[in-house]
Amino acid sequence: MRTLVVPAVVATWIVALPGVASAYTISNTLGSACHETITSQALRAARLELATAAPLPTTSDEQALVDDVQFTPDADMRDLGGTTLLIGVRDNDLKGRGSSDLSQLAEVHGNPNAQHEHCLRGPNQKEPGGSDAAVAACRAFIRARAIEAIDGLDAAGKPDLTKRTTLAVHLSIRGGVDAPLPTYYVRIGQAMHAVQDSFTHTFRTADELKITVVLDWLDAIDGTVDEAVDGPAHATLLDHCDDADDLRKRRRELATEASAALLRATLDPKLTRDQKVASVDAMLDKYLAYSPGCTYQNHWCDAPENAYKNPASCGCNVGNTDASLGAVGCGLAFALTAVARRTRRRKKAAVAAATLAASIAILFAPSDARAANEAPAP
Numbered sequence: 001m002r003t004l005v006v007p008a009v010v011a012t013w014i015v016a017l018p019g020v021a022s023a024y025t026i027s028n029t030l031g032s033a034c035h036e037t038i039t040s041q042a043l044r045a046a047r048l049e050l051a052t053a054a055p056l057p058t059t060s061d062e063q064a065l066v067d068d069v070q071f072t073p074d075a076d077m078r079d080l081g082g083t084t085l086l087i088g089v090r091d092n093d094l095k096g097r098g099s100s101d102l103s104q105l106a107e108v109h110g111n112p113n114a115q116h117e118h119c120l121r122g123p124n125q126k127e128p129g130g131s132d133a134a135v136a137a138c139r140a141f142i143r144a145r146a147i148e149a150i151d152g153l154d155a156a157g158k159p160d161l162t163k164r165t166t167l168a169v170h171l172s173i174r175g176g177v178d179a180p181l182p183t184y185y186v187r188i189g190q191a192m193h194a195v196q197d198s199f200t201h202t203f204r205t206a207d208e209l210k211i212t213v214v215l216d217w218l219d220a221i222d223g224t225v226d227e228a229v230d231g232p233a234h235a236t237l238l239d240h241c242d243d244a245d246d247l248r249k250r251r252r253e254l255a256t257e258a259s260a261a262l263l264r265a266t267l268d269p270k271l272t273r274d275q276k277v278a279s280v281d282a283m284l285d286k287y288l289a290y291s292p293g294c295t296y297q298n299h300w301c302d303a304p305e306n307a308y309k310n311p312a313s314c315g316c317n318v319g320n321t322d323a324s325l326g327a328v329g330c331g332l333a334f335a336l337t338a339v340a341r342r343t344r345r346r347k348k349a350a351v352a353a354a355t356l357a358a359s360i361a362i363l364f365a366p367s368d369a370r371a372a373n374e375a376p377a378p
Helices: 008-016 034-049 060-068 080-094 102-109 112-118 130-150 183-197 218-222 246-267 273-287 304-308 323-341 346-363 367-374
Strands: 164-171 175-182 202-204 210-214
Touching: 034 080, 034 183, 034 246, 060 080, 060 164, 080 102, 080 112, 080 164, 080 175, 080 183, 112 130, 112 183, 130 183, 130 210, 130 246, 130 273, 164 183, 175 183, 183 246, 246 273
Parallel strands: none
Antiparallel strands: 164 175, 202 210
8 A cells, every 4th residue: 555655855844844833733743732722721611610520540551641642731631531632632633643644644634524523515515505514514423422422421420431432543652552542532522623623614604603604625625626616715824723813813712612512511410411412402503503695606795704715826926035935835736746646546645745735835825925814804
């Protein structure tokens, strides 16, 4: 089996770039710890309210795993429960891969059968009706994972240490292992990832609570996106979690609030199993309901998110101080895609290379293009 490998010089160069941060991403050499930060804040809020969310004891073997993860949990997240929750929320992006293995991660993110785990459109969710279908698929994934988490609790409503889910995890020193982890925190972490991504991969109503449009990743990285059919392309700038402006600050706050609400819904010891499921449904109705009526023809209800769209092309401006860097970025993007097309595993490799190419094109865009997108006008 052949795997697309990023040349070391390219990978090293990308890693060396200062301040690279994209997506509600997991912590790695390129991304900021958006998911980890939001998840940790949500668990802290739940622990202030619910005894069932208290830290879990950790055996010596489990502590060795905690100490070997490929990220740095905050001090109050280094118990078995907190770290497992973070491993679970990272799993949607990793699926057992190393967090710095760019080519492998590109294949994970480009999997057409897993877009609902990130609240993105699947390959057949076209307009009209594509956003509605994508929201339904995302909600169904979150609900299913939340129910599995509820079934991982004991009679007192606390995570049951005897109920384990074996998860492929890549560790810093030991590499890939199959770790038996508390089912509740694995499954609720996977659900929380999708909840959080629903605030960065969608256009929303003015109050930010309802989804009007779901973004497209698959056609965007393939370079074939037709917005009238596929919906708006994935927008890198919407993924930032650094509170760069009011819209993105509000999205991050709501992602944290919704994540805490999911924990409360499933861990409240006063609720029966059926009541917990109903509380999950209420959370989904509050934060992930679909609001119809926004179309390509009305500019998606003249959404302010339109201002955050990625540059349409790899245009490189002659005379710009960043022109040479932009030209190199464009060249790398096209070269990676060309390499993929020459491989035998064309489709899979092309997805991997195109994913990298899309990221590189944004990272190396000329400064005037970046500036225009870093501070969009409402």
